[in-house]
Amino acid sequence: MPEAIVFDLYGVIATHQPQEAKRAIERLAGIEPGDAAGAARFWDAYWALRPAYDAGQPAAEYWRAVAGRLGVSFADPAALARADLESWTAVDEEMVALVTELAERGHRLGLLSNIVADLVPVMEERHGHWLRRFAALTYSCRIGVAKPDPRAYEICARRLGVAPSDVLFFDDNEVNVQAARAVGMSAEVFTSPGQVRRVLAACGR
Missing domain, CATH: 3.40.50.1000 (HAD superfamily/HAD-like)
Incomplete structure (x- = not known):
């Protein structure tokens, strides 16, 4: 026993994250509505790099790593980080x-x-x-x-x-x-x- x-x-x-929250995150990441391929690339990078973030990596480093993997620069990474946190509450x-x-x-x-x-x-x-x-x-x-x-x-x-x-x-x-x-x-x-x-x-x- x-x-x-x-x-x-x-x-x-x-x-888990509701769909509407995920769409909001995608918009902040610069993904155009309806861009399924872009969204898929974003979430692949998001999850591939998540283990280090879960283990204590600072948020700014995590989002820089995601942007780097995608070859982009996020316009407002702080807003992106806030939206991500809210999606998990x-x-x-x-x-x-x-x-x-x-x-x-x-x-x-x-x-x-x-x-x-x-x-x-x-x-x-x-x-x-x-x-x-x-x-x-x-x-x-x-x-x-x-x-x-x-x-x-x-x-x-x-x-x-x-x-x-x-x-x-x-x-x-x-x-x-x-x-x-x-x-x-x-x-x-x-x-x-x-x-x-x-x-x-x-x-x-």
Whole structure:
């Protein structure tokens, strides 16, 4: 039976970028509406360079790297960075309610998220009422490594005061789930709040 339940943030409790927010980012990046090829190149560069940003790279360096890969110069990189942060702030209220319920039932909860440094204070200001329910918040930007690096899982477990084998982990990314299992965690690919409830019931939790 797991001693701690750990959740990924994005794609589990917080939502991925909505389409309208992505279109706004594309406009700030100088991509013309309807330029599907240009948008695809932008997002390829955005994601290819994201691991260093998640692990603590300053925002200005990240956006310079994206521009460099694309061979362009962004007109207002600060506005681009702000729009990007805003695109990552929405949450699934059903999952927030589940986190609150689990905490009130006495479960030891942890969060393990690949997240950029500038986004942490934004999320904690807007969502501190439920983020405070976690016994440990493990952010990639503050530990210098990002999932699926095995060190991220080990640090998370250590901060919770348990062995990796005592953790049940939920993430929407199969690669991250497999990495968690490789360090000894029980791990599931997240699909819904109902799935979490079913898995916990099967564990006697």
